[in-house]
Amino acid sequence: MIEHGLFIDGRWRAGSGGNLIDVVDPATEAVVATVPVAGIGDLEEAVQAASRSFPDWAARPAPERGKMLREAARLIRERRDAIALLLTGEQGKPLREAVAEVDNAADIMEWYAEEGRRAYGRIIPARLPGVSQQVVLEPVGPVAAFSPWNFPVSQAVRKIAAALAAGCTIIIKGPEEAPGAVCEVARCLAQAGLPGGVLNLVFGDPPAISAQLIAAPEIRKISFTGSVAVGKHLAALAGALMKRTTMELGGHAPVIVFDDADAVAAATQLAAFKYRNAGQVCISPTRFFVQSGSYEAFLDAFVRKANSLRVGAGADNAEMGPLATSRRADAVSALVSEAVADGATLHAGGRKLGNAGYFYAPTVLGDVPQTSRIMKEEPFGPVALINRFGDDDEAIRLANATAYGLAGYAFTQSSRRAALAARGVKVGMLSINHFGLGPIETPFGGVGDSGHGREGGSEGLDAYLDTKFVSQLSA
Ligand code: NAD
Helix, strand or coil: CEEEEEECCCCEEECCCCCCEEEECCCCCCCEEEECCCCCCHHHHHHHHHHHHHHHHHHCCCCHHHHHHHHHHHHHHCCHHHHHHHHHHHHHHHHHHHHHHHHHHHHHHHHHHHHHHHHHCECCCCCCCEEEEEEEECCCEEEEEEECCCCCCHHHHHHHHHHHCCCCCCCEECCCCCCCHHHHHHHHHHCCCCCCCCEEEEEECCCHHHHHHHCCCCEEEEEEEHHHHHHHHHHHHHHHHCCEEECCCCCEEEEEECCCCCCCHHHHHHHHHCCCHHCCCCCEEEEEEHHHHHHHHHHHHCCCHHHHHCCCCCCCCCECCCCHHHHHHHHHHHHHHHHHHHCCEEEECCCCCCCCCCCCCCEEEEEECCCCCHCCCCCCEEEEEEEEEHHHHHHHHHEEEEECCEEEEEEEECCCHHHHHHHHCCCCEECCCCCCCCCCCCCCCHHHHHEECCCHHHHHHCEEEEEEEEEEEEC
């Protein structure tokens, strides 16, 4: 039984109110750890620490900040196996995926260690003699960030590493459902020499924490990854105080499979990708639109793959683990039952598995009515919705028929159709003929209800920088 702590002003501590939240292994429903609830006073101390340490951290040269991030990345890799075990025990994903996530977190840390040097600014030729015009980039200030439970370590590190590399200090609320891995990241950063107060890690009651932190005058930037409903709420709170936000919200990724693609090969690859992290991935392929002539072959291959997956505890290295929480299993179950009642055909899964743990079978629904709730609301679980389309225009129209706009996929051998998808699908990220989304050097984020701002690429650093224009007439 592990007792996690809050990390405030460089020290580990319990919450001032003494309240604890149980952390449950989703494969067994056993309580494996506790995490403290941060009280008002704890959060106020975190705000003061982030604010006090900001001027010194912002003033340090970027290579010096980068050196600490690189050392933290080295420590994360050194402790990879232990962190991955913790991650699987609290979040449920197969150990193999947990190891990949920890490696990815180290990769993100290293990449931002370098990217921090590239907050370049620029010189703009002036209209008048004797005038110099510069654009300089400055860290925005102390940040309040909220990271989710589906990728408890890599999503947190996307925010932490970008903020620190840019010269910001940060208070991050990690996921209460799976807090252990991000606690280990905080330990690695502290051991790498990060000064106290630059990173503060809290847990507790999400609405109470976000309300207090967003309202604090010292906090200048909000970054959130999670559901659309919560994102809209936090963006409204931040907007009322004119604070900058990055919102990485849900997705309902469309996949267009044109009839010139190899339907069987695409289905087999897509099914493997679909059930990664039990489908709890914001860029998970979910709404499949397959051209009529290829529909049966695609569906058959997809169902075969879904039925062949070994579902079990992540620690036993099953191919698919449980859902992370009981509320997720209930939500998926309700959406699937409703879709079947609406007339969808159940081809695989469609039920909870086992007597303990939040297991849900890899599920395939076919011919799902466009009006069914599951076609509009992200299932965020192991569910594939496979429908057919006739002509190219219909495919684009169906792909765009939700309020989301995060990721999209298309499979075709025609460059004309690839260009049509690239132009027509309204998303922040599109991958054609493979799964190419997510490398940290590329921009990650959405349009529409999927949010705004980007968490990778040079855009990911910009999110933590303000632009200042300086025009000087030489004396
Ligand atoms: P939820 O809406 O209850 O919570 C989503 C996340 O927001 C959680 O991490 C939660 O701790 C946090 N949260 C909730 N209220 C908050 C508040 N007032 N202030 C700050 N944080 C708050 O849903 P859930 O059951 O935890 O997750 C399912 C939904 O969340 C899915 O529909 C999915 O769209 C979304 N989600 C998206 C991502 C992503 O990567 N974009 C990650 C996790 C969850």
